Amino acid sequence: MQYLRRIIVFVVLVCFFIAMSDQAMAAKPTKFYEYSNAKGVTVINFHSFGDYKEIANINITEKLFREQLKMLKDNGYSTITEDQLIAYLQGHGRIPEKSVFLTIDDGYESVYKVAYPILKEMGMQATLFIIVNDVETGFRKNVPMLNWQQIKEMSDSGFIHIGNHTYDLHWRGNNDKPKHEAMILNQKKNGEPLTNEERLRYIQEDITKAHQLIEKYTGKAPKSFSYPYGVYDRIAEQAVKEAGYTIDYSTQGGYNLFGEGTVHIKRIDSSNRVSAHELKKILEKNYTHAEQQYRQRDIQVEAQVTTNKVTVKAWLKSDMNKGPLQAKETRFELYKMVNGERQLQREFGGYRVAASSNARVMSTEENIAIYETGGYSVKTIIIKQDGSKEVFWINFNK
Template structure:
């Protein structure tokens, strides 16, 4: 049974390594310095384990200590009958022990560097933003299993990625603070209750956080939908734990068909269903601006958000969308463009991790693409 934590294993292996080095150095000097030669070198019994065996065989740590009978007595080491001609000078003795101390210190430093060596740095001063939607036992185009999501989290940990909050990311974009190497932001779109049921506990277990971009009208209208949508109560519970929630529009997520093509309502004028008259430019701009503002007003009132962020439905936008967002104080827009972000970006790129084709190997390849740019 593993009775030690990872840090305890590391400290124990360091102590073992230092003891071996010290014993080796003392043995070396015992052949050159009479004072050290007068002491019997302590040889470890076969039961004393090496650093390597201690790390890989926990039970070896329970082996007995070296035989205490091999240790010289205090009287023997301090005997006044020792031949005075064999005693080295004080300066020589100090030099010998100084060299021993230096060697041990050097070994400790090398061991510490090995233990605390950072993982591979794939990119610096950049942030990868990962997108998910829905989690369920049955996968689909935008749905992955809890097991696949957890596998992604373990991959992030194993490969030295640092999950940061979206607020830290925004501070980086505003050049208020730096971010760690291999920085990652985890986001979810739409507002499915599966986030609360599956992602939230897995993220909490790993000490990670995430952001949900909500279709605010879906939370507000109380309509029963499939898959189920989050409630304000669930959102507030997660918000208290450091999870954040921003706009995926108020009610502009649905697509419409224009000339046989399905596109976002944000990027086209709609037609009045009664008069069959298309919107004017003024009406179109007012519609999307009011939608953005209504979503942010509700989120700010409910959660006290200090910044307005917009995630584009289906990743689609045009210049009018950007202009109207800026007019109501939305400085950053999250798109469907794939890539890694630097501090001068305003249209935020994201990597889609929420599809069943996203194997661990492909997921890592997309994340580490930031090192090649």
């Protein structure tokens, strides 16, 4: 009996010291970072699948398209969905470290005949941006376009999501010359001049018409927009923003960083001019640069986590040299892990903490004693004087 009591006392003491040790470790200021999450994501854009002479510069053969997708799988790349991309760019979604997203512009019939079966076979998704007027007329540059029945079938499959590429604003004036794109040209297709105010309404009416027809024939309202030729200006941006699109795409090359936002998404074009090996090299280069850029961010965050309290401090490295103040304010948001995804709960601590020349390190804290058991994250957002933002996450368990 005495022996049993000794064992019980020993176990209690061990548990006590472990608990004290855990609390002491948690109380130490700790640097956190976004591990097991992509530091950047490349969006790959396609157009036509086949060998049409009229659009030779944007064709990709069935063989090469298949080779490119196989290369992605063989090299550990994950093709994500648009919902995953949006959550990632908004700064609250995790995706695999090597992630890519696929888009297709215009809406040529070859999407249905060539790309769609391969995507289904390989279990990959893509967002297709259609020029609605060309779909209704049946041709673009004498190349056959998709019809509504084909578009609906692909949309219903879940492998192809339909986005807006305008109703009839995918053209250039001045004999198809660059810098005369319809989205930035103050005239209609018939040459009738437009004031800035009239052009805003003109674009809005076009986008709305396309939106309504896509929803009518697919049963789903599009939530993404692709700028024709990737061209936009202040008025075009305003029209797209007021149309309520969650995400819009440019044709600017490069990669997209975590928390960077869902405006003017960068994409790289793929066609017969890009072999599977060359595409692999582009992706590897983007992956390396995104890693470097992520680690060289200006934002710095430190957290102190105890059993009852979380304290977060945030600052910019560039503000530690006593030069002109770069930070304007820091915002803090609380997220909880639900079914493997972060879900916004509410503002955290003081939420908005202003920066000043005398207070370049901004901090907040909150009592977590009454939190439910689970995994939590604090999203720290530093808004700079120029309006740009940097995002950092603190992860902790209760």
